[in-house]
Structure formats: C-alpha cells, structure tokens
Amino acid sequence: MTDLDYPKPPHCSAQEWALRVKLAQCYHLVDWFGWTETIFNHISARLPGTAHHYLVNPFGLNYTEVTPHNLLKVDLHGRKLEESPYEGNPAGFALHSAVHGARDDIQCVIHTHTIAVCAVVQKKAGFGHDDFYGAQLFGRIGYHTFEGITLFDDEKARMIASLGDKHVLVLRNHGIAVGESSIEKALFLLWTVQRAAENQVAAGSLGGEDTSLPDDVRAKCANLTAMLIRESGFAEKFFDAMIRKMQAGRPRS
Numbered sequence: 001m002t003d004l005d006y007p008k009p010p011h012c013s014a015q016e017w018a019l020r021v022k023l024a025q026c027y028h029l030v031d032w033f034g035w036t037e038t039i040f041n042h043i044s045a046r047l048p049g050t051a052h053h054y055l056v057n058p059f060g061l062n063y064t065e066v067t068p069h070n071l072l073k074v075d076l077h078g079r080k081l082e083e084s085p086y087e088g089n090p091a092g093f094a095l096h097s098a099v100h101g102a103r104d105d106i107q108c109v110i111h112t113h114t115i116a117v118c119a120v121v122q123k124k125a126g127f128g129h130d131d132f133y134g135a136q137l138f139g140r141i142g143y144h145t146f147e148g149i150t151l152f153d154d155e156k157a158r159m160i161a162s163l164g165d166k167h168v169l170v171l172r173n174h175g176i177a178v179g180e181s182s183i184e185k186a187l188f189l190l191w192t193v194q195r196a197a198e199n200q201v202a203a204g205s206l207g208g209e210d211t212s213l214p215d216d217v218r219a220k221c222a223n224l225t226a227m228l229i230r231e232s233g234f235a236e237k238f239f240d241a242m243i244r245k246m247q248a249g250r251p252r253s
Contacts (some may be wrong), residue, residue: 015048016047017068019045019048020068020069020071021068023108024066024071025239025243026108026110026183026187026239027057027063027066028063028064028246029187029242029243030043030063030110030112030187031063032246032252033191033252034252035112035114035190035194036062036063037113038062039059039060039061039062040089040113041092041111042056042057043056043110043111043186044056044100044108045108046100046107046108047073051075052075052076052100052101053081054073054096054097054100055071055072055073056071056074056088056089056092057071057072057088057089058071058072058084058087059089060086060087070084070086072084072087072088074088076097076101077093077097078090078093078097090151091149091150091151092111092150094153094155094156094159095109095111095150095159095177098155098159099160099177099179101156102160103163103179106167106179106180107181107183107186108181108183108186109177109178109186110177110178111175111177112175112190113175114175114197116197116198116200116201117176117193118174119197119201120196120197121172121174121175121176122172122173127141127200128200129218130210130211130212130213131199131200131203132221133192133196133199134199134200135221136196136221137192138215138218138219139219140166140167141169142162142169143162143169143170144159144163144169144170145162146172146174163179167179167180167189168193176190178190178193180229180235181230182235182236183239184235184236184239185229185235187235187239187242188229188234188235188238189235191238
C-alpha cells in the first residue's frame with residue numbers, strides 16, 4: 001500500500017490529509033536516502049491555522065512505518081490533541097515547538113544526525129563554503145552551542161536566537177535542523193546540507209590545498225538557490241521525482 005492509497009478519515013480535512021500524506025512521504029524519503037537515526041530524530045509539519053499545532057512521528061516507529069494515519073497531532077507543549085496509542089519523542093518537542101512557535105515562515109522542520117553532518121558540526125569552523133553545495137549555504141546557517149540533549153523549555157529562546165532569520169540551524173556537537181515554508185522545500189534544503197557535509201568530509205581527507213571561493217561568488221550561489229527554492233517549483237519537482245524513484249524500487253544514486 002502506498003501513501004496515497006490510505007483512505008482519509010471522515011474527521012480529517014482535505015488540507016490536513018494532504019499534509020499528512022506529504023509528511024509520511026518525507027519520512028520514507030529520509031529513510032530511503034539513508035539519513036535516519038534508527039527510531040530517533042524527527043520531522044514536523046505545521047498544520048494550517050493560528051494555533052501552532054503540528055504533526056510529528058510516533059516515537060518507536062521506524063521511518064518506513066510512519067503513515068498519514070499514525071502521525072501525532074500535538075501543540076507547542078508536545079501534548080497530543082487526538083487519541084493515539086503512541087507517544088512522541090520528548091527530545092523533539094523543544095526544538096520543533098520552538099521553531100514553529102517563533103517562525104511563521106517555517107512550516108516544516110527536519111532534524112538529522114548523519115555521520116557527515118555530525119563530523120562537520122563538531123568542527124569549530126562549521127560548514128565551509130568552497131564547494132558547489134557549501135557555497136549555496138553561505139549566509140544561511142545559524143550556529144547553536146551544545147547544551148545537552150534538547151529536552152528543556154529554557155533552551156528554546158536561545159535556539160531561536162541562534163537561528164535568527166536563517167533556515168539552517170547547526171546544533172554544534174550534535175546535528176542539524178532545517179526549516180522551510182513547505183515539506184518539499186525543507187527536504188531539498190536538507191539534501192543540499194547533506195551534500196555539502198559529504199563533500200567537506202571527503203575534501204578534508206585529501207592532501208593538498210583547497211581552492212577558496214570569494215564571498216561574492218558564494219553569495220551569488222546562495223541567493224540563486226534560495227530564489228529557485230522560493231519561486232521556481234524546483235523543490236517540488238525534486239520531491240516528486242525522488243518519490244517516483246523510491247516507489248519504483250530504484251537505488252537513490
């Protein structure tokens with residue numbers, strides 16, 4: 001059964017159901033790309049309206065087991081708003097509720113701990129901007145000092161201050177969180193971050209001097225990518241193409 005085959009419950013609006021289907025697809029894609037952390041990490045999508053409710057995965061399920069039906073609907077305190085046999089991951093609520101509560105321009109937040117990302121965010125310099133993907137992130141990353149596992153409400157304000165007006169938050173010594181105005185845009189941004197991290201780790205393993213890019217070229221790349229994501233339908237095309245490839249059983253590369 002594919003995501004689109006699940007019947008919509010009578011109580012669920014068409015708009016919410018479409019979001020649930022898309023978010024479940026996003027979980028499956030993150031697993032297909034190999035970016036999961038077993039049952040840990042989280043992806044959230046904000047529901048339409050002013051109440052700042054959002055959808056998130058049930059804790060304990062593999063990403064491939066997430067469906068439109070079993071996604072949890074929670075408020076900014078992580079409280080379930082509908083009956084479910086599942087609970088959420090407490091470590092996710094502080095991060096996701098902080099972003100959804102403070103940034104109305106962000107509808108989807110994705111948090112990962114891949115090896116390449118964890119290696120880069122442990123370095124004091126963080127992400128470099130001298131490769132094709134790293135250049136696209138120039139001026140788009142906020143950095144947050146590690147305070148331990150993100151469980152506590154008092155850290156929220158500091159995380160939001162670290163994020164500022166950016167869409168990528170480096171959680172130093174920890175992982176990454178990206179946020180965008182749609183699920184498709186968030187996934188494409190995450191893919192860019194992941195590619196930048198992989199390239200940086202690979203380049204760092206080689207001898208010889210790197211070729212540095214000037215800031216004006218970095219800014220040109222970053223601004224163009226941000227514009228393409230906002231205005232071109234680029235991220236949606238990418239998302240749909242990856243869904244087709246995944247559902248056809250083809251490898252991701």
